[in-house]
Amino acid sequence: LEDRKIVELFWRRNETAISHAAAKYGAYCNTIARNILHNACDAEECVNDTYIGAWNSMPDNKPERLSHYLGKMTRWLALNRLDAKRSRKRGGDAPEPLSYDELTDYASADAGTEKTVELKEMCAAINHFLGKLPATERQIFLARYWFAAPVAEISEKFGFTQSKVKSQLMRTRNRLRRYLEEEGLC
């Protein structure tokens, strides 16, 4: 089913929207969640959360590219879950997870909390930075830090040795840090 039609089903509150979204993007979202969480069950939970997140956020949102809309939601939820898990492993109190409202605020164009505004500024800066990178360098950076792909996989897909990928990532990280410092965001 075309994205436009699936989004239409979401807007009409037709429950089949979820099964269509799952059939079309389930594996994609699952890959992102698995890359981040390294646990199949947790990843599946996360993807399920994504579907209901989509259900709750449409309307008001009408994404043009459903893949990225769902992918971003999955990534956000997976990072939250990972953060909470790591905190518990360290024995500390789990930090308050980023709320679903923050996610929808962030996903929509409306201004949200102070944190959301801060993230939006940083997001705009990062997009500017990414736009100035050579395509391959940008892709490797996003492969690792957006899709959380293992270095071994990036190495294979881009045709580099792992050490080359690591050195490339290190260089891009340093450049990003310098850029954010210049922008007063770091």
Added chain:
Amino acid sequence: MLEKNILLAMNGADDAFLEETARKLGYISGGRKIKAPASYSRRTSRRFAAMLIAACLLLSLGLVAYAADLFGIRALLIKRDDMSPTRSENGAFVSITQPQEVPEEMSTEIKAKIDNSTKAWAEWDAWRKDNRPSRPEVFLEPEGCDMTDIIENGDGTYAVIFRDAVLTHDDSGEVVDVEYVEMERRTATAEEYEREMEHMLAGSQSYPGYDFNYDVTTAEAAEKLEEIAAKYGLELRRERNAMYQNFGSFTQFNSLEEITAKINEVCAGGKSFFRTEPTGYDKFYYFNEGTFAVSFFTTDDMTNEGTYCYLYNSPYGTLSSGFEIVGEIEDADAMSTYTHATPDGTELTVLHNGADMFAYVYLENSFVTMSFHQLKGLSADEINAIIDMVDFGVI
């Protein structure tokens, strides 16, 4: 905190950047998925006790079940060279769908069913590999190529630029810079570019009517899959039906009663699937040939901090890879095994190492696994109590 903010802020990365990266990784194109990456290198070898004791035959309530006893983790352990654990050096991957190995003492009838499904999958897997689209020659990397850039020329053709990575080292030999020097440039036609994309995305186009785990992408593949299933007398998983109750803290989708009623109808022939009702469900999904999964909570806390169990029923008569749901365990060597008999007489093998907890049983017609989740771990008594919530006699 800064790093976390950067990671979170990156969530707003431009869709065009994500699209190009996802394509390069082979994850997605035009909104279609591709199978999960499996590009891992083997890092560790593992030892496992090869203890086998006679399987125990149980006859109870018309149910025949075989306990694997100290056959233990081998029933679930995935042995593949292209997957290496990420949690620890002693980590391993386990399947919670089809059994990966069968005890020698297993009834010949059950063993034959599992072997049959395994052979069928091997045939399907081989066919898929042999029938992947071939790559256009113009895109085949020359020797020494470290990177390929593809750039639209604006006239319908594409520049294919192969680059060699030239490294700069510091005095200690550490790489401090990489420069990608063009080594060869070719021109690809639009048709060649499309074929290259097709190759890269092979497996990404889900053909309707089949569980995505089959990776059916074309009518030809669908025909072949049907042919193999018929040849081995196996069923296929087709339309997936799902119900959800708990989605973390923000909503409920189906009611507990609604899901319980459906589970009883689909999984227990109208009888009660649970001896003790769960406190809630995370999800329930099923296929019409008999495969189903129930993820249920046993605590009032239905968040990730609560206790839940993921139960998967995989009929032997279904064509399955056994990799539909894969879990990663922290320490395979530390996994201890015991058996537990439920009130209906079904004996399950229980595996636990403090962090990971599983149970499984070879029923007469299907393999059932349970994966338990509680961040603080569970005692044997607690695991046994969860197992006893289910009436295996009705499956």
